[in-house]
Amino acid sequence: MTTPNPPVWRVVAAREVAVKLKDKSFVLGSLTTLAIIVALIGLQVFLDSRTDTHDIAATTPEAGRLVEAIAAAAPEIQDGVAITLVEEDDDGAARSAVDDEDVDAWLTQDDDGGWRLVTKDDADSTLLTIIESVVRAEVLATNAEDAGTSVAELTAGTELTTEQLEGNPELSELQDILGFALAFMFYLASIIFGMTLAQSITEEKQSRIVEMIAAAVPLRQLLAGKIVGNTVLAVAQMAIYVAIGLVGLSFTSFGDLVPGVTGTMVGFLAFFLVGFLALSCLWAVAGALASRNEDLQSTSTPVTMLLMLVFLGSAFLEGRWETIGSFIPPLSAVAMPVRLVNEDATWWEAAIALGLLLALAAALVAIAERIYRRALMQTGGKLSMRQAWQLEE
Known part of the structure; x- marks a missing residue:
């Protein structure tokens, strides 16, 4: 057949x-x-697994404590971000470290009590967001304590949560x-x-x-x-x-x-x-x-x-x-x-x-x-x- x-x-x-x-x-x-x-x-996959490390210089105990607070809060604010405190002897050394790119930024306090972040070029947007968030929270906590109240009382009702229906x-x-x-x-x-x-x-x-x-x-x-x-x-x-x-x-x-x-x-x-x-x-x-x-x-x-x-x-x-x-x-x-x-x-x-x-x-x-x-x-x-x-x- x-x-x-x-x-x-x-x-x-x-x-x-x-x-x-x-x-x-x-x-x-x-x-x-x-x-x-x-x-x-x-x-x-690489971006998901990568950890961005940023070195922040500080020259005073107050700035050092604030950088440590930023380092502790960074992973909770943004995954894959790590911040390391680098202690410098004085402002000149900190400024030179930033200029020589030995550190990514220098956090220092101005005479009026405000905080200033010094960078060589434009500050990394993620890093800036983290530092602004923590500095605001830490300063608010200090001001609340000085006023005899608490952050929870000052910020009551100000939190905005999101809900996605689908x-x-x-x-x-x-x-x-x-x-x-x-x-x-x-x-x-x-x-x-x-x-x-x-x-x-x-x-x-x-x-x-x-x-x-x-x-x-x-x-x-x-x-x-x-x-x-x-x-x-x-x-x-x-x-x-x-x-x-x-x-x-x-x-x-x-x-x-x-x-x-x-x-x-x-x-x-x-x-x-x-x-x-x-x-x-x-x-x-x-x-x-x-x-x-x-x-x-x-x-x-x-x-x-x-x-x-x-x-x-x-x-x-x-x-x-x-x-x-x-x-x-x-x-x-x-x-x-x-x-x-x-x-x-x-x-x-x-x-x-x-x-x-x-x-x-x-x-x-x-x-x-x-x-x-x-x-x-x-x-x-x-x-x-x-x-x-x-x-x-």
Whole structure:
């Protein structure tokens, strides 16, 4: 019993994948992007684990006690900050130590009783915040004692606490990071793989190779294979990036929150799959309308502008407009995953948005297939979509 031959589109798709995996520029670009992701996560891990040490000079017992109080309070005010007291003999020695960068700052008391922080350049903002907070608290405590009262009585009712109804501040920070990252990665992958698809079609058309291919392969099958092959590559690459990103984040201060966003990342990949499939049809049309690689800049401009609008819309729309945009394809390919990451959307809203995106993809497949078949054999110059639509096969 003979094994049936695989469908032509599958053979074309497999060839697209194989050729791309052997392309040194593609492999190098993918590894470079992966290295950037790893480097960014490594930087975050380093920043989370790093301790910033600041040496503060003092020349009097009062200043020394205040610096010790600042050193004790620093870790509670800001994680990863350590302050060390450096005792100097006199003001001249302290000033020289600051000027020679042997210490980061010198804390001294003015004649009017106020405190002054001397630094060589601009004071570190974190260090300045810590010192201001502790100095204010210590001076307030001294003044309260002199007045025969207490700090608690003086500051009664002045504390402001915060309450976040949904999630927590750390989760909100992670959601903001992921939301922007998803939008940017969708934009970047769509541009890179889409332009590659368009160039492949234009090059085959320009070299007349497509005429030989068309004699053996139905154009409908050829288009399907090219779109499927590039979609498989794009989704596989994106899945690797997402997986590496989540694993890397588990080693940062966001590690405890990673399990809670893993499900939404799977949802993003589903939207990315359908969204990229829809946009691939437009890239294929851009490639078919061009007769030379020089024409691609013109024929691909509408697709590039559409992708830019998707990116900007997903990044900057808020409130009601973001909700509306998350149901409008192809913007929904990014806007809805961002809402899922932010826990602003329910599963049924995501299902509706995905269904509408699928409907757009189906419509674009039909439109692209007609324009592709009519424009692919036309080599007299670039065509408009209207001209290609009206051509006879």
